[in-house]
Amino acid sequence: MPSAVDSRRELEYAVQQVVQSPSDNEYFDQLLPAIKDASKGSQGQQLLQFLTQYSANREAEIERICNTNHQGFVSSVNQLLQVRDGTVTVTSEIIQLNQSIQSSTEKLAEQKKALVDSRGVRQNIDEATQALRDCLEVLRLANQVHDLLGKKSHYSALRALDELQNVHLKEITQYKIAEMIQKSVPAAKKLxxxxxxxxxxxxxxxxxxxxxxxxxxxxxxxxxxxxxxxxxxxxxxxxxxxxxxxxxxxxxxxxxxxxxxxxxxxxxxxxxxxxxxxxxxxxxxxxxxxxxxxxxxxxxxxxxxxxxxxxxxxxxxxxxxxxxxxxxxxxxxxxxxxxxxxxxxxxxxxxxxxxxxxxxxxxxxxxxxxxxxxxxxxxxxxxxxxxxxxxxxxxxxVGALDAFLLRLFEKYAELLKRRFSDDFQEIVSTDDYMPMPINKLDEYDKVVNVSWYTPGKPREEIRFPCVLPFSQMYPLCCIDIRNFLNQFYFFSDDHFQHPRIIDETLKTSLDTLLSESVCRLLVERLSSQYLGQIVQILINLEHFEIACQELEPLLAAARSTASVGGSVTLNATEEFRSNKKTAEKRIFELVNSKIDDLIGTAEYDWMAPTLEKEPSNYMQTLTRYLSNIMNSVLLGLPTEIKELIYFDALSHAATMILSLPLSSDVKRINPNGVAALAKDVQYLTEFVDTLGNPILRENLDELQQTIMLMQAENSDEFYDVATRNKKYGRVDAMNGPILLEKLTHTVQIPANFKSDKFQALSSRFGMKSLQRAQAEESKDC
Structure with missing residues (x-):
């Protein structure tokens, strides 16, 4: 607990502070804590004592000061009284002034109240005006949205609507118009x-x-x-x-x-x-x-x-x-x-x-x-x-379209094949099958340019009119072949992703066209009986074979890089080559048939009583026929084919001539008959010699040796192998004895036979031989 001395000091200090306070406020600020503290205990009485004592001390001091300065104090009192009088006067004036101010203040208060009231009204008006302005701005933006829609400014309208909704409507949320416009925003957005x-x-x-x-x-x-x-x-x-x-x-x-x-x-x-x-x-x-x-x-x-x-x-x-x-x-x-x-x-x-x-x-x-x-x-x-x-x-x-182009190409190839097949068939069927005549140089150049043909003479040596070996169908077909190739490759121009298929299809289609629409039709026409037509077909076949051989490297060169390399082989080449043999056989057939017909007209009198002075008519006709076809019909054929045809024709003629005496209808042959046959064979041999080809004469060896055997005085030599091989080596071992059996050595002379003929025979064969032959003939009879 605090001591009494300390409490006393605190009270003294508090009193001192209260007295020294410069203003009432501070006086109370100092006095209140002291009173509050004094009221808590027994110090209240002490505080009063200190205040009383302090007051007494101050009064004693004032009295002392007054006693010391009484005169001055009296003077001061007088001055104070004077001041008091002045103060009273001033106070009266102040009261009057205060009354005047109070009166003015009342008026001012009334004016101030009126001012305050007017300011409130004005504030309300301002607030109402601002609210109206805000609402009008909202309405303006709302109308602007519709105006912008009318002007097709849709995005501007949307931005205006967004600004209206997110900015301006939030400023007037307290008004009902904001709610109305807010409800219309979805409709505006939809609009x-x-x-x-x-x-x-x-x-x-x-x-x-x-x-x-x-x-x-x-x-x-x-x-x-x-x-x-x-x-x-x-x-x-x-x-x-x-x-x-x-x-x-x-x-x-x-x-x-x-x-x-x-x-x-x-x-x-x-x-x-x-x-x-x-x-x-x-x-x-x-x-x-x-x-x-x-x-x-x-x-x-x-x-x-x-x-x-x-x-x-x-x-x-x-x-x-x-x-x-x-x-x-x-x-x-x-x-x-x-x-x-x-x-x-x-x-x-x-x-x-x-x-x-x-x-x-x-x-x-x-x-x-x-x-x-x-x-x-x-x-x-x-x-x-x-x-x-x-x-x-x-x-x-574009893969699907590329695949569709392949289908189009297949149809295109089929249409081309069908059209050119018809063209080829028409060309083949309407051809005259005659060597093609050329009258002018420009015609010649055109034909040579479009055809795969190598002339035998230089262009400068050609004289017009001239005749080309092939018929008109060949250059026409060559033109179509070139067009066919070009039109096939037309499909690959610009864009086609399957060039290899074009190459393969072209080869197959060309092969089919040449084999079926050309070669087959030519072969069908080989059934004709006109040798000239058959010969022309053979010539055409040979030229088509050459054309195919020329086409093969062209097709290989034209193939695309996507195709497999190597040479191209057309099956049509072999078709034309093999059917050339067919045409050759057909020529052989016709020539041999004609030879058969001519030899069939032979009228040998194998027991002729007299000798014939001239060759038989059929032999003359036969040699004339062979000469004519060689110089006309077969002229356009290659030399090797012509020689082959001649070789076969002469071989066939020799065989047919030899078959005449071998016929079962011929029972006896006398020397006159043999002499007639020998004269015809000699005539044929001389004709063959004029042809200038020794090989052709070999076809007549058997016939000549057979005639020699029939005319031999000692026919028994034939049965001696050594002699037969030497003199009659080409004579058939079976035909020789047959002919020898048919031979007679006598000639029966008719009663009316003239002496000049008899003398001629006697001079040729000898009188004794003739008489002996007649005797043997009579005996046999």
Whole structure:
């Protein structure tokens, strides 16, 4: 506990502080704690004591001071009284002034109250004005949304609506108009979405209307690229190895800038699409918009496809319109995918593309049966190839279209084969089968240029008119063969991914045409009985064989790099070669048949009583016939074939002549009969000698030796092997005895036989021999 001394000191200090306080406030601030502390204990009484003591001490001090300075104090009191009087006066004036101020203050209070009241009204008016302004701004923005919609400023309208909803409406949430406008915001957004979709549908309609023209422009641009590539390839042949859309071609053509979507002919503005997409993004309806847009494009794709197309149109307008429309549609799709990948994915675009390709292929396939002309089919292929190259440049897959081109080629090859087969058959059936006459040099040059023919003389030595060995059908067929080859390879121009199939199909088709439509028909005409026609067919067959041999290296050289290397062998070459033998046999048959007919007219009197002075008529006719065919009908044949025909004809003639005395109808042959046969054989031998070919005479060896045997005085030599081999080695061992048995050595002279003839016979054979022969004849009889 604190000591009494300490408490006393604290009270003294508190009193000291209270007395020394400069103002009432501080006085109370110092007195209150002391009173509060004193009231807690017995110090209250002490505090009063200290205050009383302090007051007494101060009064004593004042009294002391007054006693010391009484006079001055009196003076001061007088002065104070004077001051008091002045103070009273001033107080009166102050009271009057205070009353005056109080009166003024009351008026001022009234004015101040009126001012406060007016300020409240003005504040209310200001608040109402601001609220009205805020509401009018909201209404202005709301009206502006509709005005912007009317001006087709859809995105601006959406931004105004967004500003209205997120900024201005929040400032007037306490007003009912804010609630009303807030409720109208979804309807306004829907209105904006519908308006922008309406504009987009209008844009899509225009795009659909523009698609065909866009495709037409794209095709034209591809044609221009083709032309430029061909020009570059002519300057640099190495560029022939690079097709359109290859890396080399694209680099070479990159200086030719051309925007298919923005050029002098067509402009496609994607602004409506961008705006629509942006607005739907802002509305949070991107997925819905993507689905609606995809459905709309699918519907437009269906509208793009006609129910059917006409492929036999001369201009090909129906197919061109279809492909141009598909191309324009696909180009827009690809451009849309590149510009707005969030709207159109590659899967969506490729799905539409595949669908359009399959529909186009189906439409073309349905109408393809109407096409019966290869040229029309070639135009169809050209349209499709141009379409493929155009779309390939836009990175679309074209595998299905390439496969369809293969089907077109198969039909094209069949149409070509059918047409040229008819042409060949007509050429073969209408040919005159006569050597082809040429009257002028230009005609000669044309025939030589189109035919695989090597003239025997230089061009300068040809004299006109002249005759070529082959008939007119050969150069006509050569022209058709060249056209056939060219038209086959026409299909591979510009774009065709299966050149090896062209090479194989061309070889097979050409083989079939030459074998069936030319060779077979020529062979069928070998049944003719006209030797000249058969000879001409043989000559034509030989030239066709040469043509096939010439064609084989040409086909090998024309083959594409994708084909297997090596030589090309045409089966038709062997067909023509083998049927040359057939024609030769047919010539043999006709010549031998004629020989048979001529020899069949032989009228030998094997028991002739007299000798014939002249060769038989049939022999003269036979040699004349052989000479004529050699110098006319067979003149155009190669020498080896002519000699072969002559060799066979003479061999056959010798055999037939030898068969005359061997006939079972001939019982006896006298020397006169043998002499007649010998004269004819000698005549034939002399004719063969005029031909200048010793080999041909070998055909008559058997006949000559047989005549020698029949005329031999000692016929028994034939039965001696050594002598027979030496003198009669070519005589048949069976025919010799038969003829010897038929021989008689006497000649029966009729009663009316004239002496001059008898003398002639006697002088030739001897009188005794003649008489002996007559005796033996009479004995035999």
């Amino acid at each position: 904006i979405a519908e308006a922008v979709m309406t504009d987009l549908n209008t844009w899509l309609f225009r795009i659909r209307e523009t698609s065909q023209f866009l495709g037409e422009v794209a095709f034209y641009h591809t044609e221009q690229r083709r032309t430029r590539q061909k020009d570059r390839a002519e300057t640099f042949p190495y560029l022939n190895n690079f097709k359109l859309n290859s890396a080399i071609e694209l680099v070479s053509d990159e200086t030719e800038e051309f925007d298919i979507l923005d050029n002098e002919d067509v402009q496609v503005d994607f602004t409506p699409l961008f705006e629509c997409l942006h607005i739907h993004n802002a509305l949070g309806q991107t997925d819905r918009f993507r689905a609606e847009y995809a459905a709309t494009r699918r519907q437009q794709k269906e509208l793009l496809m006609p129910a059917s197309i006409n492929l036999i149109d001369v201009e090909g307008a129906s197919l061109s319109e279809l492909l141009e429309g598909i191309a324009g549609f696909a180009i827009v799709e690809k451009a849309t995918m590149k510009k707005t990948p969030e709207l159109r994915s590659s899967v969506d675009v490729d799905e539409l593309w595949d669908s359009m390709c399959q529909s186009a292929i189906m439409l073309i396939s349905k109408a393809l049966h109407e096409v019966t002309n290869a040229e029309v089919l070639l135009k169809i292929k050209g349209h499709i190839a141009l379409f493929i190259q155009t779309m390939d440049s836009w990175s679309y897959p």
